[in-house]
Amino acid sequence: MAQAAETRKRGNKAKEPPVDRDQLLQAYRMMLLIRRFEEKAGQLYGMGLIGGFCHLYIGQEAVVVGMQLALSEGDQVITSYRDHGHMLATGMEARGVMAELTGRSGGYSHGKGGSMHMFSKEKAFFGGHGIVGAQVSLGTGLAFSNWYRGNDRVSLTYFGEGASNQGQVFESFNLAALMKLPVIFIIENNKYGMGTSVDRASASRDLSQNGAPWGIPGVQVDGMDVLAVKAAGDQAVAHCRAGKGPFLLEMKTYRYRGHSMSDPARYRTREEVQMMRTQHDCIENARHRLEGLGVEEARFKQIDDEVKAIIQEAADFAQSSPEPDEKELWTDVLLEG
Amino acid sequence: MATQILMPALSPTMTEGKLARWLKNVGDDVRAGDVIAEIETDKATMEVEAVDEGKLAKILVEEGTEGVAVNTPIAVLGADGEDVSTAPAPQRTDAPRAAAPMPKVAAEGADVKAIAEMGAKGQRKEALEAAPAPEKDWGPTKPITVREALRDAMALELRRDDTVFLMGEEVAQYQGAYKISQGLLDEFGPKRIIDTPITEHGFTGMAVGAALNGLKPIVEFMTFNFAMQAMDQIINSAAKTLYMSGGQMGCPIVFRGPNGAAARVAAQHSQCYASWYAHVPGLKVVAPYSSADAKGLLRAAIRDPNPVIVLENEILYGHSFDCPVDEDFILPIGKAKVERTGQHVTIVAFSIMVGVALKAAEELAQQGIEAEVINLRSLRPLDTATIVESVKKTNRLVTVEEGWPYAGIGSEVAMQVIEHAFDWLDAPPVRVHGEDVPLPYAANLEKLALPQPDWVVRAVRKIV
Structure with a gap:
């Protein structure tokens, strides 16, 4: 507990790090790319081009973009079904993700996974998992593989505050702490597990301390501030790479849209959503900082145009890429022995 | 604009x-x-x-x-x-309307049927047309117990491939709850023979995660009853990820442990999960009977790039059978073994029920009935060709399993025979199975619930 309290203090201090202009610009661009991607996905869903469940990441962009800045190549990322942002942040191509959403052959899973199930071995992105909480023990297993191989890679295991109550999450905390596995557990606390607020679902009032019984240090982070996320990520990654075992980050964040496309979000007020959008938006926040650092309007316009072009191209590709060949129904069930 | x-x-x-x-x-x-x-x-x-x-x-x-x-x-x-x-x-415009979901589903319905037919033909016919290959002769044998066979299989594969490791409850310092991992900790050390806490859901998920990243875990469940806690990770994560990732991410993992009834441990510790796992595309399922089955199939399971369920049997652990001594001995997954030839009836069994079927066959021989006994070895994929070839000769089928009848392995075997050899059947197939109740504790009731050799004899006598 003493260790946890100490890291908390350091975590709070880390909220005002020195600002690297180029890095912030890079983060701004990625957050914008994710937001525009998600808006376009929402639009294509509305047109009937995307089916089933579609969980948008709008509002939470700073979490995954900030964490990605703290990673090195080869570190693994795994998350739940609200996964489009994570994929883009790990460097997966917008067109491949969007084409998977439309169920086309050009998608990352050739149209066989959909919004919730996408993977990229090349980018060390391990999904995309549809069962709430399952990715937490899988992510612990990714860390196990690093431990087994004796390398210094780190597993970033994301889950929502809703999933944080699942039994296997606590089983994973125990296993990771017991074996000192290099895993960063990241709770994306967007306040609502579908329609149930965190206060109604969790008796724990400070989720960052949920690993305390196992001695897992935890920090609460302003998940709407990409630099605060990055600073906390640096701290957690350093801890893991030093062989000190798991680390827990609770990201205080917010999703502007419903849980999935068909959620009218009646469990919260319009004023609450509006307040987060106007006063805490991660992209606006980064933009103001960049303006203060002397970045000019033309540069923002240029980024805007670049992002728009990428998203347009992705949307076009997602509609022009053919549906998977009917033979695909029978492939990838088993690997050849 | x-x-x-x-x-x-x-x-x-x-x-x-x-x-x-x-x-x-x-x-x-x-x-x-x-x-x-x-x-x-x-x-x-x-x-x-x-x-x-x-x-x-x-x-x-x-x-x-x-x-x-x-x-x-x-x-x-x-x-x-x-x-x-x-x-x-x-x-x-009509263009976007064409993408509206309703008409598309209807159109797809027709396609799905065509594809299903194509797939059924493409997969099953091929398997049926291939004549069952004779089993390779592995030369000299010596008697070992099933327990030793399983341990030897793991030791050989652990030596062969350093990405293979064993984890589970009591597998290391305790030397295995049923002593299957005896001596492995000494040879391979604590990094590769790993004691886990009693936390099936968590450690199974962890092992699957490690497999997705290229390691080859062997997960021992103290019994398969406890794997129920980890069912989601076995089915939703291990079996489906390859498909959902469009072939990018395989899961080379083995789940093994005793399955089915032991002795007097009652309902929660006595259940056959064969039909549960065999139901799932993306899994392979084997159920060894003899020491050779255990050694050959477990080695194949560890080398297989897919998730494989190895359903062992606690009562068989101490039984001795002749097993090839050849260092390279291995068995193919998906091939059944004809344990005994005969022309009057085909008896299909797996795991401990192979022994029950063989005992019944001896009894039947004394009555002048020659039974052909098939040891399935592999439940998924099922060696339909060997079963069908046998039924075409005997014209009669009896299945034997310890598990419950409803949607069981016997039902599937019978259906395969009906689909592929209906005209050769001279009598309806008969299923012998555990009684359709949770297994009782009392010795007399337990005996009444589990298939005995005379049940098989009676079943055969109904149709021969």
């Missing part, structure tokens, strides 16, 4: 809705993300957010309008400063 705003689909099943309310007026500035209207679907009232920016130039569908089809233009957005008053009213 003017942009049309279309009536959006707001749920997977929505085809039309009511435009309940406009929240913006003509002339208002609209930013991406602004709520512009409310739409009532069959389930709820939803807010519509703008995707594009501009000035709301025209409202094409007034509020209060019901039955507005998805993708109907509902408003026009003009770029800043653009005069759209002269722009022609946009026409409803």
